[in-house]
Amino acid sequence: MKNYIKHNEWQIIEEGFDPHLNKISESIFSLGNGRMGQRANFEETYTGETLQGNYVAGVYYPDKTRVGWWKNGYPEYFAKILNATHWIGLTITINDEVLDLNTCKVLNFSRVLDMQQGTLTRKFIVELSNGNVLGVEAIRFCSIVDDEAGVIKYTITPQNFDGKITVESSLDGDVKNQDSNYDEKFWNEISAKQVGDCALLNLETKKTAFWVSSAIYTAIYQNEKDLGLKSSFISKEKYVAQQFTVDVKKDQSTTIYKFAVNLSSENYKKEDLETTTIATLKRVKAKGFNQMLAEQAKAWAVKWQNGDVIIEGDVAAQQAIRFNIFQLHQTYTGEDARLNIGPKGFTGEKYGGSTYWDTEAYCLPFYLATAPQQVAENLLIYRYKHLEKAIENAEKLGFKDGAALYPMVTINGEECHNEWEITFEEIHRNGAIAFAIFNYIRYTAEQKYLAEYGLEVLIGIARFWAQRINWSIEKEKYVMLGVTGPNEYENNVNNNWYTSTIATWCLKYTIEAIGLVKADDAKKLEQILTKTKFDTEKETSHWKDIIEKMFYPIDEKLGVFLQQDGYLDKEQILVKDLPTVDRPLNQKWSWDRILRSCFIKQADVLQGIYFFEEDYDLTTIQRNYDFYESRTVHESSLSPCVHAIIAAKLGDLDRAYEFYLRTSRLDLDDYNNDTEDGLHITSMAGTWLSVVEGFGGMRVKNNQLHLHPVLPEKWKSYAFKIGFRHTIITVKVTTEKVSLTNESEHELNLNVFGKEAHLSANGTLEINS
The missing domain is CATH 2.70.98.40 (Glycoside hydrolase, family 65, N-terminal domain)
Structure with a gap:
């Protein structure tokens, strides 16, 4: 560092x-x-x-x-943003x-x-x-x-x-x-x-x-x-x-x-x-x-008027969040739906400057809350315009009937990543794109997006999942074989819990989305079903069977979701017992040694718990967090923010603060010895998430904005703004109270600390911490 x-x-x-x-x-x-x-x-x-x-x-x-070019279906090229004049x-x-x-x-x-x-x-x-x-x-x-x-x-x-x-x-x-x-x-x-x-x-x-x-x-x-x-x-x-x-x-x-x-x-x-x-x-x-x-x-x-996060009492933390927000705004303005957010933005060549699942999983929430609605919508339209390419990508691998596999890496919608275990196994990126559609709609309440763009994308993704699983006679369950989860220190594993979880969630949500479009515009639904040649009864019946009978690896004794089949067969060494000279593993160990270890590059099971936390009680979240955190080396820029958010939810503010600093100062302090080839732009949105969703406890549940703010010990106060359904709200948190200021002409009913609250138009509400 x-x-x-x-x-x-x-x-x-x-x-x-x-x-x-x-x-x-x-x-x-x-x-x-x-x-x-x-x-x-x-x-x-x-x-x-x-x-x-x-x-x-x-x-x-x-x-x-x-x-890999000799392998059937392998991309012939790797797309690169060019060093120009x-x-x-x-x-x-x-x-x-x-x-x-x-x-x-x-x-x-x-x-x-x-x-x-x-x-x-x-x-x-x-x-x-x-x-x-x-x-x-x-x-x-x-x-x-x-x-x-x-x-x-x-x-x-x-x-x-x-x-x-x-x-x-x-x-x-x-x-x-x-x-x-x-x-x-x-x-x-x-x-x-x-x-x-x-x-x-x-x-x-x-x-x-x-x-x-x-x-x-x-x-x-x-x-x-x-x-x-x-x-x-x-x-x-x-x-x-x-x-x-x-x-x-x-x-x-x-x-x-x-x-x-x-x-x-x-x-x-x-x-x-x-x-x-x-x-x-x-x-x-x-x-x-x-x-x-x-x-x-x-x-x-x-830009700063609506996007700033103000932290009192901790200059290092303040500098870091502003640096991350600054670089995000330098990279993407949302004015052109043909453009997206490369992991290195305009700061270096690594990753080719192409689009990854990072945009949907990490960046979209930042733009939803801090920019005009069209900015986030353009990120989703980018994927809609690449739907035909996603279908072609799936066809190259033997999928059919409109199944869509969005690329791991792309500029023009065509897969161009050059590592097999990532390109064809890290298929959970399909789920992140579907989740982004859900996230956009629950945040904006703009269900018309489903009819205009989203449902076609969801159907293509759901069809992929329905064809990607197979029935296990031994387990009498559907299984998902040969995948790589978010933890890229594992390749070609069976039944990665996160991948299987987000796959069945996609099937559920697509069925729900069909119902939403039908209720809103039955004629438009018929047009979509005709265009996609969708057999409603046959396909949804099959999807429901998969949802009911999907296999998820769980260890009943430990009470945790297993990252994948056989994870506990690995030697269970904790990160705290790793010699300092061995870190980072990706620069010190052979790939073979990494793959055989229990160490986790980034949030995997915890990525699913972060997305679907409403499905799990605090005891379940705590057990899984304790188990996987102790095995995670955080050698991906995308990892610390998820751990920060979950730690804050669990009340572990010291760890949440530690992870916040790690994600926010990742590049400023060169934590992973890899800043020289460019900044980690997409993970910078995770820094914002660490504050707003982590310490601020911001969620959208049941069509309502929820806040459950907590204050790190080293901070005197913090404040941020969020744009939510035609309102702009400033949230300020001190040791004594939470102040909410509505800077719009629209009133808002919300939930603070688990209790209903009303914020008048242009009004202020103060609640004791």
Whole structure:
């Protein structure tokens, strides 16, 4: 675990430059706006260890997979969000020496991510080998107002010399992905040109033929005045630049303003792309840096107004929750239903930038409560639009009659994950998608979504489960063979309790959903049944038989749900007895040793208890929690939040707080030694869940909002807002009371501490803790 980020409520601060931490910081200080994102690479040349990354939403490449391609039904490629044109580049040459923090002496260095404004500021003083000392202040942001634009203000101040500085402001498309399976570069040049005082580079992806057009405008200022310098235009393969030479004097500052835009053929016709790119660049540069910064700050203030979580008395906890919320908003805005949330967002290449089940299981609740309803709905529409692909994915594996298997990993709806035990065994992701539909409807009460989109998805998923199980003569039960549960430290197991539980829940809910649509719009139901060729009597009868006769592994002696058949055959060693040198297991042990151990990567049985807690009494939850928590190593970013929520429900606030810190500071403190390849964006929603559902006890039951707040010992108070069915409610919890403030014109009946309560329109309610 690292501990070099300074604690601050609204800023992420690094003081001092350690090259060994640089790739971690490049992830932590990343910027994005939902349409594009940029790792915290340096603007100037850096020859040290770095992971360069600029990403444009929706643009991907089908990189040919290196394993498993000979197996029937195996994906031929792994989809990757591409490292796109490097737009921030400024090659700075001072009296014939290139500025490079890897070769010069760094006298002072700081990096600050301002989460209120969405800006990254870097300040440093360096001494070059020629004895020149200079200071630099660089500020940049990816605009969330103009979401195809980024801007840089880069100020150089000589401290002991006069001379000349050459600035080469570039667009470099000769880039590659670090995780390219065959070290292939994925871009071809379409055009590179100078257009007036702008430089433009238009590239095309191989195979997928996406075009990304990037353009820059650069200006040099001294004494707050544009010097009006004319640039020299430089062009080589997949590279364009504007070059300037300027005289500088000791203690006189020279400021470089660089405006950049990245537009893709996902959003514009190819024949119009270059013209639109230049027009977009001219529009943003006409605003100027100061106006764009003011607009940025104002737009972020709106996001924080509804999404902030305020913690008093614990700066580390406060900083962490805001960092997680900030990165979620940088990754996904919900304005485009074609886009989704990659596990690394725009901060790194691992996992290909593709969509996993994380979105439905962890992210949807965050957006339901903190964003306009359309944002969450677009996450579900994304899956509806991929239904035909999900049916095709199932057909490739031998399923039929409209059975749908949603992919473990996807960009376009087609399965592209390259590990068999995950791709074809970790099928519980189907259940998470169905649960998200249920979660959306119980939260919003918008049952019309079922008729418009949801029921077709549910029928496809239910058909898959009905075909995936088989009848066991020995058990006289239906069984689920050859699966991988959420605990990926187990592969190809039989009767994973969570998978079987969520499968039968999906069958139950689909039957219920058919009834709901029939009651609401019988004509629409008939259309859906005709479209899906659904035999109501035959299929639902079979589903009910499965529901009644499904096998679930249980150990009666211990009183726990068994993770899968034979789990107790493993040597039962507890995590507390693991030598520290063995952690993390995935970096220290062989895969064979991990698979034979009892250790659990992330919540598995407890994932099911979290989803379906209303089905179990507290004694059952406690027994299962005690048993599985002691065997869980939390080597998945998705794990600690589930344990935090359950621990809080059980009244174990010390453990809940410990898990909250672990999930919230996972990347800031690099708990699992894996932050350098990108942040864990989807698990960041779990941080919010840890506060709101964990300590806040927020649930939706029987069409009603429930709250059961508890206060961690180290906190003086905490507060959060939730949007629920046309109301916006601020919940503040102190040692003495819970205060609820309704910021809407709609009254609300809710349940607090198990008792009915009424919150008037624009009213306030106080309840003793």
